[in-house]
Amino acid sequence: MLKALSPAQDTSTRQAVIAVLVENEAGVLARVIGLFSGRGYNIDSLTVAPVDDEKQLSRITIVTSGTAMVIEQIKAQLDRLVPVHKVADLTMEGPHIARELALIKVAGTGEKRVEALRIADAFRARVVDATTESFVFEMTGATDKLDAFVALMRPLGLVEVSRTGIVAIARGPKGIDG
Amino acid sequence: MTSTETLSGAEIVLRALKDQGVDVIFGYPGGAVLPIYDALFQQNAIRHILVRHEQAAVHAAEGYARSTGKVGVVLVTSGPGATNTVTGLVDALMDSIPVVCLTGQVPTHLIGNDAFQEADTTGITRPATKHNYLVKDVNALGRILHEAFYVARSGRPGPVVVDLPKDVLISRGVYQGMPATPHRSYRPVVDPDPHAIAQAVRILKSAKRPIVYAGGGVINSGPEASRLLTEFVHLTGFPCTNTLMGLGAFPGSDPQFLGMLGMHGTYEANLAMHGCDAMLNIGARFDDRVTGRLRDFSPHSLKIHADIDPSSINKNVRVDCAIVGDATRVLAALIAAWKADPTKPDTGALAAWWKQIDLWRSRDCLRYRQDASPKAVIKPQHAIKRLYEIARETGRDVFITTEVGQHQMWAAQFWKFERPNRWLTSGGLGTMGYGLPAAIGAQIAHPEALVIDIAGEASILMNIQEMSTLAQYRLPVKVFILNNEYMGMVRQWQELLHGGRYSESYSAALPDFVKLAESFHAVGLRAKSLGDLDGVIREMLAVDRAVIADICVDKHENCFPMIPSGAAHNEMILGPEDEAPSGAAQPGVTEEGMVLV
Known part of the structure; x- marks a missing residue:
């Protein structure tokens, strides 16, 4: 027989990567963001783009954190929005791949410039713009790899960084809407 | 009708309402919705009830919806018309009431230009509704309206706003009837596992x-x-x-x-x-x-x-x-x-x-002490008990609405509801001013029924202008005011939790409710002491007109039992004998609880 759940609730928090398939229509992103701000949930990262022109679908990837109960609430609240097709908790549903793209501008001359290029090469960052006194590197990877690269560029003349936030997908043959 | 025949946007609105079985809407006209009002003028299928404030239109639609199980419909203009509905929309959202609210909007080419009576209605009402729409294409209007009704009434019901730019209402398009296919993304689960x-x-x-x-x-x-x-x-x-x-x-x-x-x-x-x-x-x-x-x-x-x-x-x-x-x-x-x-x-x-x-x-937790002398001060609980008993004697179908506060809780405690849809009260949002417009909606839906708004003298003033709506449509709604000259629930919390400092909770400069009733073409009655009570109730119920009954009740009565905020179910205050002496901490009241509402 079941035992009554302890009223003392689990307060440990975890990070969750949530993929949301939505109608590609005006206001849908505002609904999702408004849900998070209105109910006091965290957004660590959020990305959105159309993924299927024929079916008019966009995919939102949200990285959030909270207790198990809060993460369950977030998923249920997202699923309740009228233009939401599917909500998937990639963190819970098995292994997944999470990637981020960054453009990193570094300015400098002499030894610092050479060092920046050498490190970029080691990190497999691509040079997508160059002048005699600057580079723009393009880099794709896991968040911690990007963090590490940005940290190394800081003393070498880091000017600014633009990052996409995380996009994620489950490993294996199945899609979230399947 | 062939599929190539075109209608104006305003005609499409009325056609869709008719196809949804709507026979009454609650609204207030204004510039942006004049095309719909013009179309309304030229037909007889849909009755329009003119309220005196847009908030009341939503509460009336809620009263209609809750007393019938159907979707309540609201029609208001852009800008202030739309913003005035927000309290009603959130009220319907919190209590899961199906409402479709049609709001006018400035023409599409002016949206974003700070035009006269422009407001970002879909932006403002996004967290106030279950869903909302801005219609930019007249050919999508029919489909969107039918979807709005479906979303409002299915799953967990709630309010839906459809924002209608004036050019969309004027331009002509093809009307699409009710969709045959299920919604693409919204499919609530109804069958249990x-x-x-x-x-x-x-x-x-x-x-x-x-x-x-x-x-x-x-x-x-x-x-x-x-x-x-x-x-x-x-x-x-x-x-x-x-x-x-x-x-x-x-x-x-x-x-x-x-x-x-x-x-x-x-x-x-x-x-x-x-x-x-x-x-x-x-x-x-x-x-x-x-x-x-x-x-x-x-x-x-x-x-x-x-x-x-x-x-x-x-x-x-x-x-x-x-x-x-x-x-x-x-x-x-x-x-x-x-x-x-x-x-x-x-x-x-x-x-x-x-x-x-x-x-x-056997503790008989709702007991109160009513002095039996005709000169005695009326206990508010006793007024509701007698209203309940005398209303039951009439054998009529009774609908009770309330405002928010002590009177609402006493009504909930003392009225025995035998059937669903007879009790209309603002629970989740706790909206003072809900009861009178909700009673309008219930009386419109049930013209033969006895509809009573159990009110407090503070709450009733929040939508008192709706007395005029009662007069216009000859609605025999009974407004039963438990008048203790205080925002009673605020006063009770101040007494129990804030050392008896009655900050701003006294109802100063009250109107004479009898004269107020008369000025709105209604009947005004007053009970000053116990000896008047039954007579006033009987007269109120006998008159086939709107009535305000001003029941002067004990100013210091508190609503018990009470579980203070942040206390547990077994830490209830049962009555005055459980109260701590003035200034001392109440049993069950904690620092943690004090921050709660």
Whole structure:
């Protein structure tokens, strides 16, 4: 027989990567963001783009954190929005791949410039713009790899960084809407 | 009609309303919606009720919806017309009331230009509605309107706004009727999982101290759900308590009914919730007014929660068995599974449980002391009790609306609702000013019924302009004011929690409600002492006109029982004898609780 759940609730928090398939229509992103701000949930990262022109679908990837109960609430609240097709908790549903793209501008001359290029090469960052006194590197990877690269560029003349936030997908043959 | 025939946007609106079976709408005209008002003028199928403030239009639509089970419809103009509906929309959102609100908008080419009477209506109402739409193409208008009605009434019902730019209302397009295919992304689950039903029956069959806790979801599901709830409770022999929203889902005079639970619920309902070992929550949401301090809420029970909204489950209280589905289908499945299961329930334990409950009942927690002398000050509870008894003598179908405050809680405690859809009150949002416009909606829907707004003298002033609507449509609504010259619930909290410092809670400079009634073409009555009370009530009910009855009641009466915010169910204040001396800390009141509302 079941035992009554302890009223003392689990307060440990975890990070969750949530993929949301939505109608590609005006206001849908505002609904999702408004849900998070209105109910006091965290957004660590959020990305959105159309993924299927024929079916008019966009995919939102949200990285959030909270207790198990809060993460369950977030998923249920997202699923309740009228233009939401599917909500998937990639963190819970098995292994997944999470990637981020960054453009990193570094300015400098002499030894610092050479060092920046050498490190970029080691990190497999691509040079997508160059002048005699600057580079723009393009880099794709896991968040911690990007963090590490940005940290190394800081003393070498880091000017600014633009990052996409995380996009994620489950490993294996199945899609979230399947 | 051929599919190539074109109609104006305004004509499409009326056509879609007619196809949805709408026969009455509540509204207020203005520049942006003039094309719809012009189309309304030229037809007879849909009746328009002109309110005096757009907030009241939404509450009237809520009153109509709650008393009929149909979708309530609102029509207002852009800008202030739309922003004035926001309180009503949030009220409908919190209490899950199906409403479609049509708002005018400036023409599409002016949107974003700060045009006259422009407001970002979809932006403002996004968190105030279940869903909203801005229609930019007249050819999509028919489809969107039908979708709006579907979203408003299906799943967990709620308000839906459709924002209509004036050029869309004027331009011509093709009307699309009701869609034949299901919605692309919105498909609420209504049929419960049989495994969850089986698990629930296993828990309930082995219970020694069970309770059924039913809420507004049972009412929203339709009268059949209330019938099935009653059948299930009788079948099992379990005690049943209702939330404020659920009153009427189970007959109020049934011996198995423990009354309302929660902050001002009965002693027996709250202690039974605290002491039970198995709880079936059906269509309620473990609201903070019901649970009190969460970590001490019903600490020894296995909890089953049936709700049509999956986000209500495990939101506040973790449950052992979750059932997602419509209350009617859930109850039908529970009854079938209970009958099919060969396990015999523990009748001996159930009898002992009822013995305990009867002991709690014998505390008679709603008792009050009414001095019997004709000169005596009227106790507010006694006024409601007499209204209930005299209204019942008439044999008429009675609908009760309320404002918000002490009078609302006393009405919930003392009125026994035997059927669903007869009790219309603002629960989740707690909107003062709700009762009079809601009574308009109920009276429009039920012209022969007796509709009474049990009010307080402070709340009633928040939408008093609707007396004019009563006069225009000759609606014989009875406004029964428990006049204690205080915002009574504010005063009660100040007395119990803030050392008796009655900051701004005195109702100064009140109008003479009798003269006020007369100036609005209604009948004004007043009861100053006990000797007047029955006569005033009888006259109020006998007159076939709108009435304001100003009942002068005890200014210092408090509403008990009371579970202070942040306290547990077993830390109830039962009455004046439980109150701590002035200035001292109340039992059950903690620092933690003081920050709660």
